[in-house]
Amino acid sequence: MNSLVRISHYIDSTEVLGPGKRFVIWFQGCKKKCHNCINPDGQAEQGGSLVSVEDIFSEITNSKGIQGVTISGGEPFLQFEPLQELVDRIRRDTRLDLMLYSGYTMKELKRRLGETTLKDFLQKIDIFIDGEYIESLDTGSMYRGSDNQNIYFFTEKYRSFARQIYEAKSREIEFDVRTDEETYMIGIPPKNFYHEFIKKVGEVR
Numbered sequence: 001m002n003s004l005v006r007i008s009h010y011i012d013s014t015e016v017l018g019p020g021k022r023f024v025i026w027f028q029g030c031k032k033k034c035h036n037c038i039n040p041d042g043q044a045e046q047g048g049s050l051v052s053v054e055d056i057f058s059e060i061t062n063s064k065g066i067q068g069v070t071i072s073g074g075e076p077f078l079q080f081e082p083l084q085e086l087v088d089r090i091r092r093d094t095r096l097d098l099m100l101y102s103g104y105t106m107k108e109l110k111r112r113l114g115e116t117t118l119k120d121f122l123q124k125i126d127i128f129i130d131g132e133y134i135e136s137l138d139t140g141s142m143y144r145g146s147d148n149q150n151i152y153f154f155t156e157k158y159r160s161f162a163r164q165i166y167e168a169k170s171r172e173i174e175f176d177v178r179t180d181e182e183t184y185m186i187g188i189p190p191k192n193f194y195h196e197f198i199k200k201v202g203e204v205r
């Protein structure tokens with residue numbers, strides 16, 4: 001099986017979205033519409049581009065020196081079939097670890113997919129972060145946009161760091177400048193940063 005997946009973009013190596021150097025892929029499309037969403041370009045369900053899971057997997061295996069893959073969005077669970085396929089392929093054919101974001105809570109995901117399907121899937125994920133972005137709860141926490149979000153450690157790999165990760169208040173962002181017209185912000189920005197930044201860029205232009 002080689003499903004197509006609609007993605008916004010990917011980057012073959014960054015250190016700002018999870019432990020160590022990681023390949024990061026942003027799925028396209030999200031229905032949550034969080035106030036001051038930290039990735040508004042990722043919301044349109046028909047935006048981004050369609051690529052095959054196999055092609056993404058090849059890009060991942062071509063990326064040198066990474067220790068894991070982070071899947072973010074948009075909302076990855078809106079494309080559950082290709083998401084499963086990608087995760088299974090990474091698990092089966094690499095030693096990379098997996099970090100996954102969803103704007104849905106665990107409870108919402110159980111309702112959408114059923115408890116057994118969700119449990120079977122999530123046991124392959126090392127770090128899972130759930131829940132929508134709530135700006136008033138954005139306190140600069142590591143890996144989380146806002147403190148309503150939970151961090152789950154479904155494997156042993158990072159479980160011993162759970163407390164440190166939960167308590168850390170550190171975030172970094174990077175800019176991936178590809179062309180004059182195309183620049184991506186990587187990582188979770190400080191509160192209001194994205195909207196202020198876009199406003200300033202607009203003023204400069």
Ligand code: SF4
Pocket residue numbers: 030031032033034036037038039040042043073074075102103104131132133
């Ligand atoms: S879940 Fe994430 S991508 Fe979706 S609207 Fe909220 S902040 Fe934006």
